[in-house]
Amino acid sequence: MPTSKDVARLAGVSQSTVSYVMSGKRPISEEVRQRVQAAIEELTYHPNAGARALAGRRTHVVGLVVPFGASADPGGLLPFIETIASGAREHDHDVLLVTADEGTSALTRLEGRRLCDAIVLMEVEARDERIPVASGLRVPVLLVGVPEEPDGLVCVDLDFAAAGRLAVEGLVERGHRRIAVLGYPPEAVERDIGYVRRFGDAALAAASAAGVECALVSPVAHTAAAVRAAVGRALETARDGDGADDDGLDDPGLGLVVASGGAVPLALTALAERGVVPGRDVSVVAMLPDATAAATSPPVSNVSTESRDVSRRAVQELFRLLGDDPPTGGGVHLVTPRLTHRRTTVAGPAGA
Amino acid sequence: MPTSKDVARLAGVSQSTVSYVMSGKRPISEEVRQRVQAAIEELTYHPNAGARALAGRRTHVVGLVVPFGASADPGGLLPFIETIASGAREHDHDVLLVTADEGTSALTRLEGRRLCDAIVLMEVEARDERIPVASGLRVPVLLVGVPEEPDGLVCVDLDFAAAGRLAVEGLVERGHRRIAVLGYPPEAVERDIGYVRRFGDAALAAASAAGVECALVSPVAHTAAAVRAAVGRALETARDGDGADDDGLDDPGLGLVVASGGAVPLALTALAERGVVPGRDVSVVAMLPDATAAATSPPVSNVSTESRDVSRRAVQELFRLLGDDPPTGGGVHLVTPRLTHRRTTVAGPAGA
DNA sequence: CTGAAAGCGCTAACAG
DNA sequence: CTGTTAGCGCTTTCAG
Numbered sequence: 001m002p003t004s005k006d007v008a009r010l011a012g013v014s015q016s017t018v019s020y021v022m023s024g025k026r027p028i029s030e031e032v033r034q035r036v037q038a039a040i041e042e043l044t045y046h047p048n049a050g051a052r053a054l055a056g057r058r059t060h061v062v063g064l065v066v067p068f069g070a071s072a073d074p075g076g077l078l079p080f081i082e083t084i085a086s087g088a089r090e091h092d093h094d095v096l097l098v099t100a101d102e103g104t105s106a107l108t109r110l111e112g113r114r115l116c117d118a119i120v121l122m123e124v125e126a127r128d129e130r131i132p133v134a135s136g137l138r139v140p141v142l143l144v145g146v147p148e149e150p151d152g153l154v155c156v157d158l159d160f161a162a163a164g165r166l167a168v169e170g171l172v173e174r175g176h177r178r179i180a181v182l183g184y185p186p187e188a189v190e191r192d193i194g195y196v197r198r199f200g201d202a203a204l205a206a207a208s209a210a211g212v213e214c215a216l217v218s219p220v221a222h223t224a225a226a227v228r229a230a231v232g233r234a235l236e237t238a239r240d241g242d243g244a245d246d247d248g249l250d251d252p253g254l255g256l257v258v259a260s261g262g263a264v265p266l267a268l269t270a271l272a273e274r275g276v277v278p279g280r281d282v283s284v285v286a287m288l289p290d291a292t293a294a295a296t297s298p299p300v301s302n303v304s305t306e307s308r309d310v311s312r313r314a315v316q317e318l319f320r321l322l323g324d325d326p327p328t329g330g331g332v333h334l335v336t337p338r339l340t341h342r343r344t345t346v347a348g349p350a351g352a
Numbered sequence: 353m354p355t356s357k358d359v360a361r362l363a364g365v366s367q368s369t370v371s372y373v374m375s376g377k378r379p380i381s382e383e384v385r386q387r388v389q390a391a392i393e394e395l396t397y398h399p400n401a402g403a404r405a406l407a408g409r410r411t412h413v414v415g416l417v418v419p420f421g422a423s424a425d426p427g428g429l430l431p432f433i434e435t436i437a438s439g440a441r442e443h444d445h446d447v448l449l450v451t452a453d454e455g456t457s458a459l460t461r462l463e464g465r466r467l468c469d470a471i472v473l474m475e476v477e478a479r480d481e482r483i484p485v486a487s488g489l490r491v492p493v494l495l496v497g498v499p500e501e502p503d504g505l506v507c508v509d510l511d512f513a514a515a516g517r518l519a520v521e522g523l524v525e526r527g528h529r530r531i532a533v534l535g536y537p538p539e540a541v542e543r544d545i546g547y548v549r550r551f552g553d554a555a556l557a558a559a560s561a562a563g564v565e566c567a568l569v570s571p572v573a574h575t576a577a578a579v580r581a582a583v584g585r586a587l588e589t590a591r592d593g594d595g596a597d598d599d600g601l602d603d604p605g606l607g608l609v610v611a612s613g614g615a616v617p618l619a620l621t622a623l624a625e626r627g628v629v630p631g632r633d634v635s636v637v638a639m640l641p642d643a644t645a646a647a648t649s650p651p652v653s654n655v656s657t658e659s660r661d662v663s664r665r666a667v668q669e670l671f672r673l674l675g676d677d678p679p680t681g682g683g684v685h686l687v688t689p690r691l692t693h694r695r696t697t698v699a700g701p702a703g704a
Numbered sequence: 705c706t707g708a709a710a711g712c713g714c715t716a717a718c719a720g
Numbered sequence: 721c722t723g724t725t726a727g728c729g730c731t732t733t734c735a736g
Contacts, residue, residue, distance in 0.1 A: 013722075013723085014722070014723045014724075015723090015724095016722080016723070016724080016725095017721095017722060017723075020722090026721080026722090027721065028721075028722085029721060029722090032721085032722080051728090053728090054727095054728045054729065054730085055727080055728050056728085057728075114729095
């Protein structure tokens with residue numbers, strides 16, 4: 001296995017020149033650069049990462065702390081990881097994957113052992129015990145998710161308020177006058193106070209702004225029974241004050257927002273059991289990644305969780321943190337979701 | 353940031369003693385060990401990974417090459433990655449994540465830069481261009497998936513033949529006399545010749561052993577149209593030779609095996625469109641991870657792809673490769689899947 | 705059972 | 721524009 005010394009010898013230059021050719025940190029004459037490049041190719045030289053990290057005090061690795069274990073994830077995680085990994089490679093960095101179940105010690109280990117130059121912390125909760133630790137580290141940390149106390153850290157997340165608004169407005173546009181929001185499971189309600197509240201509040205606000213009724217059914221556990229009950233309650237609520245079943249020809253029925261992606265299959269099943277057909281009798285809009293939404297049966301209208309966009313943004317901010325200019329600590333970056341109507345929304349009032 | 357030198361000074365010993373205390377590669381008197389440990393705690397010392405790798409020629413990192421980009425994965429990837437990551441941590445290793453789109457150069461980079469001590473290559477295809485490269489590396493490589501030419505490498509995979517058999521036998525047990533297998537999408541048929549063939553052949557063999565008819569409908573693209581057509585063909589086939597619709601009270605109808613997890617929602621939709629109810633008119637058994645199967649509507653009976661078991665096995669074999677005893681190159685390790693009946697299989701002939 | 709010392713392969717001042 | 725040199729922090733012989 002060749003070292004930079006071998007390259008230097010073969011090219012007839014000094015070892016440092018080889019280093020500078022690779023890093024571009026110093027002007028090199030075209031002639032020398034050519035010779036060195038040729039030697040590198042010929043020997044298929046690769047710089048030893050450990051040595052490089054030791055001498056240069058940069059590992060060219062970013063640590064990624066992923067929320068495994070707890071993950072009953074409806075599909076957004078993988079694209080996220082993929083995007084971070086490819087993004088890192090584009091900047092000549094690698095990704096070290098650490099699972100969140102290591103807790104706060106993952107952070108001190110990554111920092112203490114000099115395993116990486118920066119850390120991305122995924123699925124940050126509202127009051128996340130890792131935040132205070134993270135903000136005390138010397139390596140920059142990027143949060144995915146917005147905690148209550150960002151503590152000067154940079155955060156990137158989906159704009160959940162916009163998502164709640166979008167879902168409700170989309171249903172109102174299709175003529176729904178009664179809306180119900182199936183909320184998050186109890187665990188999430190306790191853990192993720194941040195986005196849970198932001199989504200719900202924005203949904204309610206949008207409804208009231210549009211002058212339509214909106215019931216928030218929450219929490220809803222991810223069990224068949226709980227979702228069935230919640231769907232029942234939502235449908236009952238909608239029927240109240242409406243008098244009869246089917247008298248208004250223009251009434252598109254209930255507009256149902258499913259805030260937690262994981263509940264979608266259960267909700268669809270619950271509706272089917274009652275003989276209620278989404279896209280005809282009611283509309284269903286769920287919070288889901290596009291790919292997952294398109295793969296349910298029937299494909300469910302969705303407010304995209306855009307993990308791809310969020311992670312692209314995360315990569316961008318990450319390498320700003322690693323860049324030359326001091327990026328002025330802190331800052332919250334929100335990515336706006338999109339609403340896509342699929343088979344579960346009714347056509348709407350104005351013909352369409 | 354303290355170094356092992358600082359620890360040594362504080363403990364009143366030499367640097368090498370600190371090293372030996374940490375590695376246990378040399379007997380240390382209890383007294384000295386205590387002092388050193390105390391110093392380590394006090395300074396919250398962490399060994400510098402780069403320096404350790406450089407001097408010790410072990411990185412304590414395993415490279416994981418994941419099949420992103422192409423992945424329309426029905427859920428098995430994440431648990432796999434998670435299991436590898438936790439398993440590695442249990443052996444005091446970290447995981448460096450690399451995406452497969454880097455191709456064969458990912459391997460040479462991991463090896464050349466000394467980024468890891470071993471490599472796990474996921475979703476290996478039958479004739480995978482990375483195999484010859486992998487088998488030429490100095491770092492041990494573990495394949496997940498069985499290529500045609502393992503080239504002396506260790507492979508771990510699900511036993512797809514057993515899976516095909518299991519699916520068919522499960523349906524036969526429930527009284528089905530006519531079975532159809534919805535095969536893999538064209539891409540997979542061309543790419544993954546290995547397990548595609550193994551699954552199909554075993555299914556057909558099991559059917560013929562049981563004396564029941566079995567039609568293999570393949571390839572089936574993952575589009576609504578293609579799956580709809582395939583389901584139609586499967587149902588027609590079953591109706592032939594049966595004469596009428598519903599005369600045999602004991603005839604549990606068609607037994608449908610969906611070999612490719614990604615087609616499941618489409619297949620369920622296609623059945624629903626025809627008014628055919630799984631679990632009553634036909635049975636459906638799909639090849640899916642348990643979690644995914646439980647989350648479809650209705651929950652579909654499945655032959656588990658057991659990515660968790662496969663990855664546990666992979667970790668086990670991986671650290672055998674990294675262990676002290678030379679593990680005698682090569683070897684194929686197959687993990688046996690399980691069949692779980694959910695709501696999409698009929699009750700069966702004998703009451704049940 | 706413990707210490708001293710020689711690198712591992714690279715980068716980054718210093719010198720020209 | 722290029723070469724020389726001193727480490728980065730650890731492991732591991734080689735001596736006790």
